[in-house]
Structure formats: structure tokens, C-alpha cells
Amino acid sequence: MPGRVHTHDKHVDSRILLGTLTNLQYAVSEVETGAWPLYEAHYHGDRYLKQTTNLLRKTSTRVDLSAGEPARMLAGDSYRIERHTFHEAVPLPGLTTCTLVCMHSPAPGSIKVVGVDGYPDVLSFERSEHPGHLFLRHI
Template sequence: MAAELEALLQRPLTWQISPFELLVSVQKWIKETRPTCLLHPHGFYVLLLKRTPTEEWRLHLWPRGERKLTGMPARIHTHDRHVESRILKGSLTNIDYDAREVAEGGCPLYLVSYQGDRYARATTNALQKSATRIQVDETSRLELHAGDYYRIERHTLHEALIPVDQNTITLVCMHGQEEGAVKVVGIEGYPGEIAFERNERSAEVFLAYI
């Protein structure tokens, strides 16, 4: 990694740096190193910037326009680590939820597993339907714009809503991993097991939006 970007990806320093400076540094790094990125099944790009035994730094890009989804279009999910994020361009709405088990109604709960390194090309991402059904209730909603910072506690159900009429880029740090299943609130009518791959692309796709 270029020394300049390495120096900027340090919590809490990163959250105090201007979005412009961060984007310029990432742009330079992409041009120098020509990394690859992954296209997420929900239609956004994921670029791994830095990984240590305790942290993962990623850049996410949602291009303007309708985004093609593959697999089950279920957006409410958890992470097994804390998520800190800064909006560098565009905007999004983050919604947190509480969940309770129900005997009837509600939604099926799926559990997530990765067959290999989730940043490696063609690693399979598998969703397994559990016997649990849950009802979710919104607890908070944050509308965030360029420069804003937010944090999601590990194992919190949440979803991010991104406008289709603008390009949105976020810088994300995931840390503090803790044991426990990663969960997705499913949708009726889908199979008990869903497997898909995240397709690899050149990270130069980011340069058109930075």
C-alpha cells in the first residue's frame, strides 16, 4: 500500500480528514497499484484497502442508477464486528432494527457463511435458512451526507438505503470481531440454501466516480 494512504487509514484520524483528501489519496493508490475489487450481489462495489489481524478497511461504491441484484434481495443484516463508516460522496440512510422471535408471521432468518477468503475471487457466499422466524422493528434512522460519520455495533440488524439518482462512496473500517452468526432477514419464497459468488472487477471502475 502507498505510504500516504497507509498513514491516513488510522482510527480515529481517518474520521477527521476531509473526504476530498481521502478520495485523492485512494485515487492515487488505485492508479499506482491497479488492484481488483468485487461486485457485491446487491449491486455495489467493494474495494479492500487494508487488512490487518484486527481491522479491515474497505471502500464501497454505489453508482448512480438502478443496481442489479443477484440472489435474494434481502438488505437487513448483521456483521460479526463493529462497523465505522464515513460518507465520502453522495448520501445514504442507515436504519437499525430490533428483532424478536415469532411462532407465526414475521420473516425467515438466514445465516451466512463464506467458503474461503471473502475478498478472494470466486469465493462462495452461502445463505442457510434457519428454523427461526423474526419480526423486526425500526429503532433508529440516520440520513447521512458527504463528510458524515456513523457506527454500527456488531450483531446489530441494519440496512443502508442508497438513492439511485446519485453516486455514493463510503469508507468503512470493520473491527472487533466477535463469535456469532452473521444473519440476514430473509424473504418468503426463496430456497432454504442460496449460494452465489462475488465477481471480480478492476478497481479502475472507482476512478470514474471519485
């Protein structure tokens, strides 16, 4: 399911090591009908380990999105996403983008993902693993 607009339960400090991306932050409002379904992430174990079961569960909430001003980031730029802020990081198609991310200062509350209609109420997802040595030359 394409679900690029999401939140984190921690502050996210990020530095672009390679490539470029556009960061978009959204104001989100609940609506009765139409718009987009809202999912919540559930983890059974350490969410960053490959063997952990990661689930998205559709809630009964539907939301409308209003994008703020896009911020284009280039290699060397840094940015912060405050916890529980709806955002989307969009790399340029066909261009490799690598970021170094520090997540800190957790706060209660679920991680949310704005979904798309036509998908199951419960979705399983898996994190991709990439060998760390591929990124060392960019640090």
C-alpha cells in the same frame, strides 16, 4: 433475494465519501409464525475474495422487525454499526453512493440476513468487484 437487513460479526466504522444514504437499525424479535425468515451466512474461504463460495442458509427462525429512528448521512459523515446489530444502509435511488468501511474487533457469532419468503433454503451469492482507482479521488 432482497435481504438488505443484516448483521456483521465485526464493528463497522464507515465514512460517506460520495452521495448519501439512510442508515436504519432494527430491534428484532423471534416469532412463531408470520414475519420474515432468518438466514445465516456461511463462507468457504476468505469471504472478501471473489472466488470464495458464499452461502446463505435459511434457519428455522422467523423474526419481526421494528425500525429505529432513520439516520440520513451525507458525504463527509461517519457512522458506526456495532457488531451483531441488525441494520440496513439505503442509498438514494439513482444516486451513486461510495463509502469507506473499516471492519474491526471480530466477535463470535454468525452473520444473519433477514430474508423473504419464496426463496430456496440455500442461496449462493457473489461479491461484486470494483476497480479501486475509481474511488481514490473521493478519499
